[in-house]
Amino acid sequence: MSPVLIQIALLVSAALFAIGVVGVILRRNAIVIFLCVELMLNAVNLSFVAFSRLLGIDGQVAVFFVMAVAAAEAAVGLAIIIAIFRHYEDVDVERFDLLKW
């Protein structure tokens, strides 16, 4: 594994993170926004694995904790989306303005 390929992995990670940020800004569907957050978490995971190839196994251990936090976040977030859908019959984030000033 040459350092050039690891740099390419880091570039792919940067691109995936930027795509996730663009998706969060661009979409209004709460579930698609959640998908983009998962995409950003996975971009960071790729960075961790690429750096662990150079700096030791600790990066791969960190990916485990990121995955556990992502699983917890997905469960609670989707439960919140279901609760909000029961109230508004919609998942458009622009309609969720109850806590907005």
Add this chain to the structure above:
Amino acid sequence: MTEFLFFLFSATAVLSAVLVITRRNPVSAVMFLIVTLFSLAGLFVLLEAHFLAAVQVIVYAGAIMVLFLFVVMLLNLGHAAAGDFRGAFARMLAGAFGLALAGFTAWMVMGGQAPVPGAGGARVADPILPLLEEHGAVGAVAVPLFHDYLVPFEVTSILLLVAIVGAIVLARKEAP
């Protein structure tokens, strides 16, 4: 061969990630995110993280994405006709912000700002392959996980328990 697979998985990951944020139908978006996650699992294998690749496929593509798909179908969002894209200002903001972020991180990587040992051509010892030969693919991760990171590992179990209880409380029928 390694280089070819690396570029193939990288291109698949980025292209299907673009499709995730451009498809109107949430079911299509979930499916393309699964493609991205599988490509990332392939990249993990090429980066010698074999156990993480298996966990990526089983936990992420298997469990978490099924949860997403289940909620999309439970809420009957599969036929969004109008699309949910924001207006022209948000599109320009998103494009500018995304390009700035991608450009900045690419400059960090390519310009030598990120700490990449051996990027300048220097020889460095491989930190992963001796561990894989000594402990195997699972043991290489399990040994540090259960020695140096034992307390964070146990805290993670409490986090998951809290998440399960919270999800049940939030999503049940009567008001909590």
